Amino acid sequence: MTMLTFKRFSGLELIQYLDELAHLRMTVFRDFPYLYEGDLAYEANYLKTYIEAPNSVIVLAFDGDKIVGASTGVPLKEEVEEVQRPFLEAGHDIDSIFYCGESVLLATYRGKGAGVAFFEHREAHAKAIKGMEHACFCGVQRPDDHPAKPKDYHPLDDFWRNRGYQKHPELSTYFSWKDIGQATETEKPMMFWMKSLI
Numbered sequence: 001m002t003m004l005t006f007k008r009f010s011g012l013e014l015i016q017y018l019d020e021l022a023h024l025r026m027t028v029f030r031d032f033p034y035l036y037e038g039d040l041a042y043e044a045n046y047l048k049t050y051i052e053a054p055n056s057v058i059v060l061a062f063d064g065d066k067i068v069g070a071s072t073g074v075p076l077k078e079e080v081e082e083v084q085r086p087f088l089e090a091g092h093d094i095d096s097i098f099y100c101g102e103s104v105l106l107a108t109y110r111g112k113g114a115g116v117a118f119f120e121h122r123e124a125h126a127k128a129i130k131g132m133e134h135a136c137f138c139g140v141q142r143p144d145d146h147p148a149k150p151k152d153y154h155p156l157d158d159f160w161r162n163r164g165y166q167k168h169p170e171l172s173t174y175f176s177w178k179d180i181g182q183a184t185e186t187e188k189p190m191m192f193w194m195k196s197l198i
Helices: 011-028 040-052 081-089 114-127 157-162
Strands: 005-009 057-063 066-075 097-105 134-140 166-177 186-196
Touching: 005 011, 005 114, 011 040, 011 057, 011 066, 011 097, 040 066, 057 114, 066 114, 081 166, 097 114, 114 134, 134 166, 157 166
Parallel strands: 097 134
Antiparallel strands: 005 057, 057 066, 066 097, 134 186, 166 186
């Protein structure tokens, strides 16, 4: 069994790993439910948030010297308007919420505990930041009858609940990206999950 090691980096430390993270995202997010048509310009703009925020984190999973997975997070107050808006509209204090971005892992390394490790590392990082009381993340919402949905697809809802997160349908937003085969970006609905860190 392959033993993965995990390391955390913050802010400007991320620059040296941007290419690996961009390519991991483009590889993993091609699969359902994201169906993301990779674009390096989109990646550079997206990852800019994590470079510029001093309390951001990236957790990298290594198989030896090879990066096989990554997970990101940043205080919600440092995130883009699309992420902040539903919390502000619902009256939440965004200064006390830590936003967990994506977790991406090459398929051959799944089922070996990396998902749990990614959440544990990000939550430990969040708890070390003064005033952080909650963690959140969001997931794309695709229709059950989507033509690209694999027959053996299983959503991660149970895994997220086992990590202590609860779905909050009242907290939703939209992200835009190009689906595989599309010429232009289209909006995708995203729903948030939250848990207490205290």
